[in-house]
Amino acid sequence: MKKKVFNHLRKLNPGEIQTTIMVALSVISISIVLCMGIVMYVRFSALIREDTLESTQKLMEQTGESLEDYLANMRQISEAAYYNVIKENDFSSQTETIEKGMNLLYEANKDSLRSIAIYDSTGKLMTAEPVVSQKNGLDVTRQDWFYMAMEEPENIHFSTPHIQNLFDDGTLRYYWVISTSRVVEFSDKADAYQGVLLVDMDYAGISRMMNQINNADNGYYYLCDSNGEIIYHPKQVQINNGIIKESSREAAGCKEGVYDETFEGEHRQLIVNTISYTGWKLVGVIPDSIFNHELLDIQQFIVMLALLTAMMLIVVSRIVSARISSPILKLNNSVLEYETGKESEIYIGGSLEIRHLGESIQESYKHNERLMKEIVREQNERRKSELEALQSQINPHFLYNTLDSIIWTIEGGRNDDASFMVSELAKLFRISLSKGHTIISVKDELQHARSYMNIQNARYKDAFDIRFDIEPELGSYCAVKLTLQPILENAINYGIHGNEDGQIQIIGRKKADKIIISIEDNGIGIPAEIREGILTNNNLVPKKGSGVGLVNVNNRIQILFGKEYGLLIESEPDEGTSVSVCLPAILYTEENRAILEQGYQLSKEAINLETNKGNEKDEEQ
Secondary structure, eight states: HHHHHHHHHHHTTTTTTHHHHHHHHHHHOOOOOHHHHHEEEEEEHHHHHHHHHHHHHHHHHHHHHHHHOOOOHHHHHHIIIIIITTTBTTTTOOOOHHHHHHHHHHTTTTTTTEEEEEETSOEEEEEEOOOOOOOOOOOOGGGGHHHHHHHSSSOOEEEOEOOOOOOOOOOOOOOOOEEEEEEEEEEEETTEEEEEEEEEEEEHHHHHHHHHHHTTSSSSEEEEEETOEEOOOTTTHHHHHHHOOOOOOHHHHHSSSOOOOTTTTTTEEEEEOOTTTOOOOEEEEEEEHHHHHHHHHHHHHHHHHHHHHHHHHHHHHHHHHHHHHHHHHHHHHHHHHTTTOOOOHHHHSSEEEEEEHHHHHHHHHHHHHHHHHHHHHHHHHHHHHHHHHHHHHOTTTHHHHHHHHHHHHHHTTOOOOOOOHHHHHHHHHHHHHHGGEEEHHHHHHHHHHHHHHHHHHHHHHHHHEEEEEGGGGGBBEEEESSSHHHHHHIIIIITTTOOOOOOOEEEEEETTTEEEEEEEEOOOOHHHHHTTTTTTTSSSSSOOOOOOOHHHHHHHHHHHTTTTSEEEEETTTTTTTEEEEEOOBBBBHHHHHHHHHHHHGHHHHHHHHHHHHHHHHHHHH
16 A cells, blocks of 8 residues: 555655645635535525515505406496396396496496396397497307306306407497306396306406506516406417417316426426306416526626636645745655665654654555565465465366266277367366466367367267357467366257257457456256346356356456356347457467466556557557
8 A cells, every 4th residue: 555655756746746735735725616606696696586575565455456356346336237237127027227337337347348147048139339230140048258247146257358249330340358157137027137247358358458467577467367368368370370389277176375396397486366256267387597697696696706716725835834834845855865776764853643644654665565565476476376276176077077088989999089088188188287377368269168068979979069159369378278168168068968950159358458258059048036046156057068157267367357247148048148258458478478378467557568469569560
């Protein structure tokens, strides 16, 4: 550990520590300023949001009161027409009195009215003000205001805005109105009948009130009924033409209050007020962009404050870091001199902490060096012992079986076959011994696999096909000895044994910085319950032949190269098995072989250097 620290210290330039301290202090200070700025921004944002919502609610309350007064006036007109005119007079003998009373009501409220009319239960017009003729062929019983009144006779009903289409006043003009309707009882020749009283309110009155509040800059406001049907909207034309949409149905289902809403990807605030008598909803919509616009000045102020504070803190940090870093730089220089072999003392000075650090370095330097060397030696010995223990698991059964096969071949008079098997056996054991080396080239490992498969083919009388598909350049990389043979042996014994069309493929590819060699067979496959633990439990697969399980092969690779390498098993019952060997792409040289066998995990940097050198040679060639 100490050696790594000193190696890092060698790379430091004199100003790096000072810069690091200055940057650290600056980052901490600026972070505090940013946190304060964010807190201020959030607080101001909340205050502005609350103020905007409060002012909007007050405006909507005032508008709601005006609308309620307007609608209450319409209700009073309906009440007056019913109780003071219709119920007090008989249609058969007091028609003039009824018409006069309705005329007085109309004249007194004609600025906000378009018409007052009375229909009987069959839809026949009894009387109307102003006196105009009803259009021919008109069936009022089919209109919503008439149907709602007859359906719920105890209530006064308010319709959505529509064009007045009952009367023909000769001007060929059409007016937008909101109709109030209710069931009334009237007498005719001492008999009582039911009818409907219709009062058409001029929509322009409501439109004017809504236009006034929509001139404000804090969003927009609309009016809808209890079913979400739009009564007024500043963009009514676009909504009717389907250009834009509005969430009026959702707003109609809300109680009075403030709601968060995301509509068509835009986050906004909804303020909902209920209009008395009608169940209408006055809805205020405040998009987040309104708040953001109001916060622009605050954002600019906070940014300017943060920049000025940051500039001041950088200057202060530079002064403080210079005073702190000076003794550290002296300690660094003394360590560098000591590392270069000069007989110099480690600097001890500065603050108490730095003096203590210098003393600790001086006392522990040599001790740590001895400790690191001992650890490296012990690690190498342990890895060699583990590899030797795994290597020693190979037993001579294969040799005995092969020699028996050679004897039978000679006795059968097939001398050429016997000679071939002896030649392949010699190649196999030459590579198996490899002067005691654990690391060999991929080329030799593949030759070992070919010799093994040639012997097995001779023993089993060509009972299966073997095919090698290897990229040529793979032969120059490093491999772990006796990696492929156990996999091939398992493929023969447990995969394709007894299969008349048995096939085994060995496929080798280089992918990025890895070597992948896959052994694929078309055998019976491995059951899922065995496949899941086959690389962790050596007892799952019965031992035959060499007795080397896949756990052994996987452990040997991971001891040398680490957990990211090893075996990958893929198998489906009755479809076959694929076992992939994953190795690091390290060029095979004597230097690399020696480093790997000494301990790859402790020498990755050296391996990388040798690999880069090999790549440069390949490019030159």
